[in-house]
Amino acid sequence: MILPIYAYGQPVLKKEAEDIQPDYPGLTELIENMWETMYFAEGVGLAAPQIGRSIRIFMVDTAQVEREDSEEEGIKKVFINAHKVEEGGNPWPYEEGCLSIPDVRGEVERPAQIRLRYMDENFEEHEEVFTGFNARVIQHEYDHIDGILFTEHLKPIKRRLVRRKLDSIKKGKIKVDYKMKFPR
Numbered sequence: 001m002i003l004p005i006y007a008y009g010q011p012v013l014k015k016e017a018e019d020i021q022p023d024y025p026g027l028t029e030l031i032e033n034m035w036e037t038m039y040f041a042e043g044v045g046l047a048a049p050q051i052g053r054s055i056r057i058f059m060v061d062t063a064q065v066e067r068e069d070s071e072e073e074g075i076k077k078v079f080i081n082a083h084k085v086e087e088g089g090n091p092w093p094y095e096e097g098c099l100s101i102p103d104v105r106g107e108v109e110r111p112a113q114i115r116l117r118y119m120d121e122n123f124e125e126h127e128e129v130f131t132g133f134n135a136r137v138i139q140h141e142y143d144h145i146d147g148i149l150f151t152e153h154l155k156p157i158k159r160r161l162v163r164r165k166l167d168s169i170k171k172g173k174i175k176v177d178y179k180m181k182f183p184r
Contacts, residue, residue, distance in 0.1 A: 003037045003051045004179040008101045008149070009170035011183075012049050017056045017145040019081040022123040024055070031078055031121055034059055041178040043099045045137045047144030050100050052181065056081045058141035062134050072132045082118035082142060085127065087111040094136055096150045101169060102176045104162050108153040110139050 006012055020027070030048075034057070038046035044065055047058035063074030089112025097105040113131040116138065120126060130138050140150055151159060151166065168174055172182035 001033050001036065002040045002179065003033050004181040005037065005041060005046075005050050005099050006052050007169050007172070007174075007180045007182045008104075008151075008166055009183040010052070010100075010181065012052050012054055013100060013144070013149060014147045015049065015054045016147045017047075017049055017054045020055050020057070028121075031057070031059070035061075037178075038099075041099050041176075045141040046099065047141045049144050049147070056145045058082070058145060060134070060137050060141060062137050072134065075130070075134050078121045079116070079138070079141070080119040080121065080123065082116050082145065084142060085115040085117055087114045087139070089113040089131070094133075096136075096140060098140070098150050099178070101149065101151060101166070102174055102180075104151065104165050104169070106151065106154040106158050106162065108140075108150055110136050110153075114139055114142070116142070 034046050034051060037051060038059065044062055045058060045060045048055045057080050059078045061076040063076050065074065091109040091111050093107045093109045095105050096108045112135060113129055114135045115129045117127045151162065170183055
């Protein structure tokens, strides 16, 4: 089932999400619905706060956008109860966007790699290092479960330039091809 994506201004997007237990009600269905929602909205990642749940789950599918000029393989993974172990490498800029903040894009600098401890959908624990584009998408989604939006990483002048667009999104004055839930 395709779920509505919570728009900029929704309080759940600014909350630090909670870890869950393996017996979390409807977890398998939730994960399936999140995949369906992400693909319908043409995203490469989706975090539970973006569908109104303040829990530490996000998913990433960079395999769908693998570039021929890249040596890096894409990934398709579910991350549950993810916690950052460390970030490192030279920060590099890349233009990011977000399903919760449609029509707003901006250059964000992020470290080249991240080491993450997480559970997969079977609650098996992993600790893994991700680099390049995979690391970037993971860091973006990880920020969501910590209540941080990519716009907070923009340079001050860019933040001022997008302020009007952000206000429009908050008010629901935006047209998208997927369901959204706006603040009241």
